[in-house]
Amino acid sequence: xxxxxxxxxxxxxxxxxRLYAVGRLPGPVTEIPCWAHGRRKFFEFADITASKRRxxxxxxxxxxxxxxxxxxxVLFDIERSIKGETAARRxxxxxxxSAPVLAELETWMKAERAKLSRHTPVAKAMDYMLKRWDRFxxxxxxGRICLSNDAAERCLxxxxxxxxxxxxxxxxxxGRRAAAMYILIGTAKLNDVDPQAWLADVLGRxxxxxxxxxxxxxxxxxxxxxxxxxxA
Numbered sequence: 053x054x055x056x057x058x059x060x061x062x063x064x065x066x067x068x069x070r071l072y073a074v075g076r077l078p079g080p081v082t083e084i085p086c087w088a089h090g091r092r093k094f095f096e097f098a099d100i101t102a103s104k105r106r107x108x109x110x111x112x113x114x115x116x117x118x119x120x121x122x123x124x125x126v127l128f129d130i131e132r133s134i135k136g137e138t139a140a141r142r143x144x145x146x147x148x149x150s151a152p153v154l155a156e157l158e159t160w161m162k163a164e165r166a167k168l169s170r171h172t173p174v175a176k177a178m179d180y181m182l183k184r185w186d187r188f189x190x191x192x193x194x195g196r197i198c199l200s201n202d203a204a205e206r207c208l209x210x211x212x213x214x215x216x217x218x219x220x221x222x223x224x225x226x227g228r229r230a231a232a233m234y235i236l237i238g239t240a241k242l243n244d245v246d247p248q249a250w251l252a253d254v255l256g257r258x259x260x261x262x263x264x265x266x267x268x269x270x271x272x273x274x275x276x277x278x279x280x281x282x283x284a
Contacts, residue, residue: 056082056194061201063089064184085181085188087124088200093177094120116164116174123157131199139195146192154189158182207238243271253277 061084062068071081097117130149134142161178168175181188191197211234221227240247253276254269267273 056190058082059084059197061086061198083187084190084197085184086201087127088202090181090188091121091124097174114174126153127199143195151192154192158185240271245271245274250274
């Protein structure tokens, strides 16, 4: 199974483009689009519940958008069936089940797009995916890649909700320090470790830990140091 190096899964934000440049050192990052972002516009045009809330101002429900959502959802259903499986198993299932669905989706979308004006909202949603189709299809070739980056966005939700409270980092250096703290705390949470307990213990032990044993303090290896009073 071929492995893709230096992966970044995100939307099409232009700020990431320099990461994908061929001449980047030590090497370009591979762009992996998020299928949840690709599906989102179709979902908006097919959202009957939201249209009812908007009343007369709501745009008409698009049958093409509904069909696109249904076809994309088949891929998400396949992904749910292999959640937690090994990368090799995910790769095998994708080659067997997802690849034919993806090929049919591309054929259908190209055929329907050819009938639409470029100014049609659904056409713009189709263009977003069709122009990046080779990148959207990369999940088929590497079982480590997720279909969407929803998990990462959920982790960042707390930061997004509170950003008005800590709008300014004070300096670029302060921003980098804040980013490092977010990474440490987020990594601890992903490993079901209490970030406060882990940081308090590690900060107290790191100066006396030999360099060749620092990996023992990483969240996935960490064992809290037992104090004499706890042992008693």
